Amino acid sequence: MNTAIDTARLSPPPRQSLVKLLAWGVIFATLAWSWSGAEIRPMALITDGANMGTFLADFFPPNFHDWRYYLEEMVITLHIAIWGTALAVVCAVPFGLLCAENVAPAWINQPVRRMMDSCRAINEMVFAMLFVVAVGLGPFAGVLALFVHTTGILAKLFSEAVEAIDPRPVEGIRATGANLLEEIVYGIIPQVMPLWISYSLYRFESNVRSATVVGMVGAGGIGVVLWEIIRGFYFAETCAVMLIIIATVSIIDIASSRLRKLFI
Amino acid sequence: MTKAAKVMVPAIKVTRLHKTFNCCKALDGVSLDINPGEMVALIGASGSGKSTLLRHVAGLAVGDSSAQGGSIEVMGRPVQARGRLASDIRATRARIGFVFQQFNLVGRLPVMTNVLTGSLGRLPSWRSLTGLFPLEDRERAFDALTRVGISETAWQRASTLSGGQQQRAAIARTLVQRAEIILADEPIASLDPESSRRVMETLATINAEDKTTVVVCLHQVDFAIRYCPRTIALKKGQIVFDGASSDLTPSALRDLYGAEADELSAPIQGSASFITDTALAVAG
Numbered sequence: 098m099n100t101a102i103d104t105a106r107l108s109p110p111p112r113q114s115l116v117k118l119l120a121w122g123v124i125f126a127t128l129a130w131s132w133s134g135a136e137i138r139p140m141a142l143i144t145d146g147a148n149m150g151t152f153l154a155d156f157f158p159p160n161f162h163d164w165r166y167y168l169e170e171m172v173i174t175l176h177i178a179i180w181g182t183a184l185a186v187v188c189a190v191p192f193g194l195l196c197a198e199n200v201a202p203a204w205i206n207q208p209v210r211r212m213m214d215s216c217r218a219i220n221e222m223v224f225a226m227l228f229v230v231a232v233g234l235g236p237f238a239g240v241l242a243l244f245v246h247t248t249g250i251l252a253k254l255f256s257e258a259v260e261a262i263d264p265r266p267v268e269g270i271r272a273t274g275a276n277l278l279e280e281i282v283y284g285i286i287p288q289v290m291p292l293w294i295s296y297s298l299y300r301f302e303s304n305v306r307s308a309t310v311v312g313m314v315g316a317g318g319i320g321v322v323l324w325e326i327i328r329g330f331y332f333a334e335t336c337a338v339m340l341i342i343i344a345t346v347s348i349i350d351i352a353s354s355r356l357r358k359l360f361i
Numbered sequence: 362m363t364k365a366a367k368v369m370v371p372a373i374k375v376t377r378l379h380k381t382f383n384c385c386k387a388l389d390g391v392s393l394d395i396n397p398g399e400m401v402a403l404i405g406a407s408g409s410g411k412s413t414l415l416r417h418v419a420g421l422a423v424g425d426s427s428a429q430g431g432s433i434e435v436m437g438r439p440v441q442a443r444g445r446l447a448s449d450i451r452a453t454r455a456r457i458g459f460v461f462q463q464f465n466l467v468g469r470l471p472v473m474t475n476v477l478t479g480s481l482g483r484l485p486s487w488r489s490l491t492g493l494f495p496l497e498d499r500e501r502a503f504d505a506l507t508r509v510g511i512s513e514t515a516w517q518r519a520s521t522l523s524g525g526q527q528q529r530a531a532i533a534r535t536l537v538q539r540a541e542i543i544l545a546d547e548p549i550a551s552l553d554p555e556s557s558r559r560v561m562e563t564l565a566t567i568n569a570e571d572k573t574t575v576v577v578c579l580h581q582v583d584f585a586i587r588y589c590p591r592t593i594a595l596k597k598g599q600i601v602f603d604g605a606s607s608d609l610t611p612s613a614l615r616d617l618y619g620a621e622a623d624e625l626s627a628p629i630q631g632s633a634s635f636i637t638d639t640a641l642a643v644a645g
Contacts, residue, residue, distance in 0.1 A: 269465030269531070272419055273538055274455025274482025279489050283478050287469045 152332075159340055160333035167322060167341050174318035175345070177236050177311070178304040181243025186297045188248045193255025194281060200259060209252075216249025225311040236317030243304050243311065251300055258292040259285060291360040298353045298360075305349045309342050370437040372397045372542055372574040373418055377430035380413055380422070380598075387413045388424065389598035397436075397541070400568040400575045402585030402606060405595035406621040411578045412462075414595070415546045417441070418576075419459050420450045436541060455482025458535025458573075460564075462547035464527040468520030472511070472530050475519050476502040479537030498537065505536035509563050525556025532563055543567065545577040549584070561588045582609055582625050596621075 142149075161167075195201045195209045224242035232238050267284035275283065312320015319342060326334045373395040380388040387410045395401055405411045416422040417433060418440065424431045426444025433440040435457060439447040447453065458479075466475045480498045481489050488494065494502075506512040509529040514522055519530060528548055535543050545564060549557035561577075565588045568575045579585050585592045586606045594602035594609075594617060601617050602609070614622040 265461065265463050265465040266467040268421060269459075269461060269534075270467070270478055270481070272421060272454060272457070272459035272461075272465075273479050273534065274451045274453075275478065275489075276451060276481075276486075278486065279478075279481045282490055282492075283470070283474075283481070284467060287467050290469070 155332035156336040158333065159336035161337045167338055170319040170322050171341055171345055173236055174308045174312065175305065177239040177243065177318050178301060178308040180240045182247060182297065182301045182304050184244040185247035185251055189251030189255050192248065192252035194259060196252055196256035197259035213249045213252040216245050217253065221246040221307050221311055222314060225316040226314045229315045234315045239308060239311040239316035239318060242316060243307060247300050247304060251296060254296045255293055258289040262288045294360045295357045298357045302350050302353045306346055369396055371395060372436060374434040375418065376432045378417060378433065379425040379431055380417065381425055386598050391600060393593060393600065393603065395574060395576060397574050398572045399591060400565065400589045402589035402592045403576060403578045403595065404580065404582055404585050404592055404625060406580065406618065406624050409595040410598040411595050412546050415544050415576065415578055419457050419544055420446050420454055451482065455538065456541050458538050458540030458543040460531050460535065460543060460545040460548045462550050464531045466519040466527055466530060469518055471516050472519050472522065473502055473515045475530055476505060476533045476537050479534040482538065502537050505533035508536065509533045524552050525559060528552060528560050529563060540573065542574040545575065547578050580625055582614060
């Protein structure tokens with residue numbers, strides 16, 4: 098009799114198992130539901146295997162003949178990412194503070210949050226297409242696209258950091274007769290600085306990746322080159338450009354994650 | 362002394378202050394006068410309302426609005442009345458130094474900057490927001506750190522200091538503030554006995570030398586008797602005793618607090634208290 102009680106105690110209660118089973122059921126049902134809409138045809142990978150092999154062979158060996166040009170455009174892509182991120186950081190500081198519940202009252206932070214939501218909801222590619230129309234083809238359109246989208250993301254991340262601060266030091270500053278701005282500069286910003294720097298560097302990393310694609314709609318940088326050579330079926334050159342992008346993005350990722358570790 | 366005090370504007374004047382939190386009354390018609398230059402202990406068990414009272418005096422909390430009266434004046438200037446803060450509350454706060462139980466320093470800033478924030482109330486915004494503190498204030502900050510005995514830590518991050526050092530830095534902040542009143546909310550509750558003694562001595566010295574009014578919340582009567590000539594005792598949001606600290610004998614405390622008296626009369630450790638010595642002798 099004792100052993101029977103013990104085994105019952107050792108397995109999870111039946112309700113927990115049921116919930117687990119249900120969760121798996123929902124996951125599989127969702128996958129099955131999306132199958133036809135996404136036109137999943139695994140057989141195509143096998144039947145068209147030979148074609149893909151020929152296609153892949155066209156990429157090798159990569160053609161680095163125009164490497165100077167590719168590098169120049171890659172550097173411009175970096176420039177787009179740098180300015181897009183820098184402008185976003187500058188704007189995300191006030192917007193992030195205005196989004197924070199412990200800084201601004203609801204009638205300010207709710208509208209500002211919705212505004213930031215909309216900046217975030219639209220992909221930077223869409224913004225890039227719009228800005229190409231507004232300010233013409235070229236890197237500046239890319240900068241503006243990254244700037245608007247990244248402001249939305251950073252403002253949200255910054256405000257979450259502000260909402261998680263320790264309120265006691267801020268009260269210490271308030272007790273000296275400081276005004277709201279002084280409370281923010283001396284009580285809040287020193288507390289959130291490490292996180293803010295870390296988030297900004299992370300967004301810079303992502304923006305280098307994004308800057309390589311905003312070019313495809315004409316917003317400057319390596320993306321423009323990539324788009325032209327893909328359309329012209331220059332696959333060896335495409336391979337060279339892709340390798341340059343991979344190398345640059347990897348270097349930036351490694352450098353920035355090293356740098357971020359210093360601030361946490 | 363009391364005759365002279367009556368002509369003076371009281372440093373702190375609280376009139377029929379009420380404060381109700383969701384469940385219960387934290388302050389129940391508190392009225393008191395404290396004269397300039399006094400050093401007063403505010404005692405009471407946890408939940409008696411002593412910290413709440415102090416926070417109201419600094420304008421960090423507001424009393425009930427419905428109550429008739431419910432006003433606080435500091436140096437003759439209104440802090441709050443009927444549940445509303447005065448419009449010039451920041452100018453009044455600048456004259457009140459507040460010392461917190463948890464020190465409330467900004468851990469990532471140097472001690473020096475923390476102490477310099479005491480001058481924020483009187484600096485123009487372009488100076489305070491850019492961090493360009495005038496030389497005079499920086500000298501004052503360093504002198505304040507020297508006075509509380511931690512000038513060697515001036516450029517360390519505040520978070521690297523011990524609790525006792527952080528509390529003395531917080532006191533230095535009130536010195537830079539040139540506060541006319543220091544309100545200390547349980548300043549020694551998180552400190553070891555030796556640090557507690559140093560913090561209380563620092564406050565007593567400032568009171569004696571600068572004639573700064575000091576009101577300090579304590580829950581150990583021993584400290585009140587040793588450092589503060591006057592004690593105000595609170596129980597369930599009401600003042601139950603206001604007089605000379607020397608009148609607070611153990612039997613008087615038992616009359617005031619009953620079983621709660623034990624919490625208040627915990628002896629200062631390391632100070633050869635008769636009771637603990639006897640207890641040890643019996644136990645040994």
